[in-house]
Amino acid sequence: MSDNKIYLPESEIPTHWYNVIPDMPTPPAPYLGPDGNPIGAGAMEAIFPPAIIEQETSDQRWIPIPEPVREALALWRPAPLVRARRLEQALDTPARIYFKYEGGSPAGSHKPNSAVAQAYYNAEAGIKRLTTETGAGQWGSSLSLAGQMFGLDVRIYMVCISYQQKPYRRSMMETWGGEVIPSPSPYTQAGREALERDPDSRGSLGMAISEAVEEAASRGDTNYALGSVLNHVLLHQTVIGLEAKKQLAIAGDYPDVVFAPCGGGSNVGGIMFPFLADKAAGKDIRLVAVEPASCPTLTRGHYAYDYGDSVGLTPMMKMYTLGHDFMPPGIHAGGLRYHGDSALVSQLYHDQVLEAQSVQQIATFEAGVLFSRTQGIIPAPESAHAIRAAIDEALAAKEEGREKTILFTLSGHGHFDMSAYDRYFAGELEDMDYPSEALARARQSLPKVEG
């Protein structure tokens, strides 16, 4: 029996993260403050520890992973690389399909890869508490776990409607010692004002971010942590791609194409950045971000400066955006409902180093169910976007009658998303296109920036 699951020993957990910035054809544009000028490190010191701020703009290609972070990662890493042979057989494709499985982490996704690093650096800096926001709960779970491992208290502002609808994600955070607060809350100025306007407010991710940042900025012992979008988060996620490269080498293979779901960009950065140097050196490899057709940031958005949050509290980042006030429809891949994208991913897409494609909701669930029935693992709806793209690629290879090596990230399991599968089986899901009018409206909403 040949091995379809390739494990690495813990000693093979990467010793360094790969920083893509030195290898980018165009360096990323600076973050801008409210005055339109690049913000300095000082502006970030109120909410981030020095090591994170340094990583955000570092020009070092390799950044050492502290040993306590590697030891924390070792609870679940290296993550397996799996040859999806049963899926290949079901598709009757000559393609070889591999997936890097990140759902085996305690929190069930790739998110803890950055959470443990951020918790470590904050603890090192003498910080006692972290705040963050969470929607569906993946990131809040991950930071609760990480805080527990490094002795930090963690307060999570959870979008009120999710707090009510996803009680089990909340329980998970509490099991790891996190304090979960429905947002808007009476603990912050932003929350109190929102509750005054609407005592029955169901909250939003933008509001939860405002609360978490406000609390972190106003307390010396407290910092803020973000689960995607920012450069340091993508940096921490590169352990995914670094491991996958080693594992594919063991399998004697190399991908023709790599897929990852794309919301804020942490999956894309995580698996794809380590392959970029090969591509720059002339290797023929396609790197494809997969996003929902209803929230098609890369494939339809403007490349422009915009705010990272919905109310304009964050610095402005140059990125593909559907407009910071765009409210994505209520699709079940909550992690992909983001109006913008990582500045790094955006720049690389703009420079045609990365590609992007969008897929519809129903087709992603079809792919998720086929994957469940062949490979066993029930994927998170976010992950099913990459599966859909991989299946389509494998079917195209069959059509063309040629071999092809496909790699994708299975970023998380769907154990907390079963109600979405219910709705799929009940025929209640809808496909949704992004309306062209919305794009024109988005242009209007973009902040005015010189140059």
Add this chain to the structure above:
Amino acid sequence: MSDNKIYLPESEIPTHWYNVIPDMPTPPAPYLGPDGNPIGAGAMEAIFPPAIIEQETSDQRWIPIPEPVREALALWRPAPLVRARRLEQALDTPARIYFKYEGGSPAGSHKPNSAVAQAYYNAEAGIKRLTTETGAGQWGSSLSLAGQMFGLDVRIYMVCISYQQKPYRRSMMETWGGEVIPSPSPYTQAGREALERDPDSRGSLGMAISEAVEEAASRGDTNYALGSVLNHVLLHQTVIGLEAKKQLAIAGDYPDVVFAPCGGGSNVGGIMFPFLADKAAGKDIRLVAVEPASCPTLTRGHYAYDYGDSVGLTPMMKMYTLGHDFMPPGIHAGGLRYHGDSALVSQLYHDQVLEAQSVQQIATFEAGVLFSRTQGIIPAPESAHAIRAAIDEALAAKEEGREKTILFTLSGHGHFDMSAYDRYFAGELEDMDYPSEALARARQSLPKVEG
């Protein structure tokens, strides 16, 4: 960095199951039919395929695992053996604690180990459909997955109250293609009668078994599959202990004591039976089944012939029992709420080869939370019973100031049990003792058997 997680390659999936019967000091007593005489193979043919019937009474020590079953197991096996170093550190114990993690299977527990074997043998025998019952949903999920892998339709009679309260387990079964029917149902005579008596019946495991067996017995293309208790199920689970022995050898260690949660006995058989031969050869090893104080089958029950189900439809088995009409209290470790126990486990406990201990509900959740906060994985409440016992053993080792090697099965994750953790944190859980009066009542309820 030394490895705390020990993986084996897929080629090391056992090639044979270990059948404990030839190594038992006393052979297991035969199953008895309604007339008080041992039942023959013929009585089982209506619901089981020949290979399963043969395994139920085989005297062969090693039974080959068919290659398609090994390939199915390879989706998630070999399962990792993990050194729980962070738990050891939190306890400040000189003990070395290892756990065999079975929660990485697609269904999230050890149950698929037997499900894929049973599905395979039924498909080989030309059977097209399987029926089964499920309470909390672990076994129904596992059989749905296994049916999908071997091309069998699976109908699961799910206890009506669970069907309503555990919609996500139901969705999981449907995602793998299983048909889930709330029991009692209009599809069987037993169900129809129950609904006539009480149209609002919430069902019971006993009723669901009756429905599943009735349908299987009345249709030539349909068989029945059970997830614990029977000899062949425990046989299939021995892959757990066989792998664990190899992995401990790699770690250069050997257990002084092994713990597993005990309901019907499939965990106990799975991890402990492969260590029995060593014990028979004089090795100093303790094998300890851990059960809930509120359902203390081994530690408090009668050793006598009793029915396997609650209404007396099954053959009588000689086992430790609290009486087939005992209704265990509504503790959250649903998989341990069984009035009886495997005949093999019972005989071995009676012969003092296996030990048993009982633990209280609140203490198991305390242990589950400590484990979550140190090792990350949130355990199923059933598994937390073994964790509690392992922690107590490690604390005793600390007290005595001596090294000790502890092994336990972490039989499943708790992703579908978060409401139980909620209740624990809310202080709503209760400890419950088994009342002595109940034991006297149980004796009255036992079927009268000669000898």
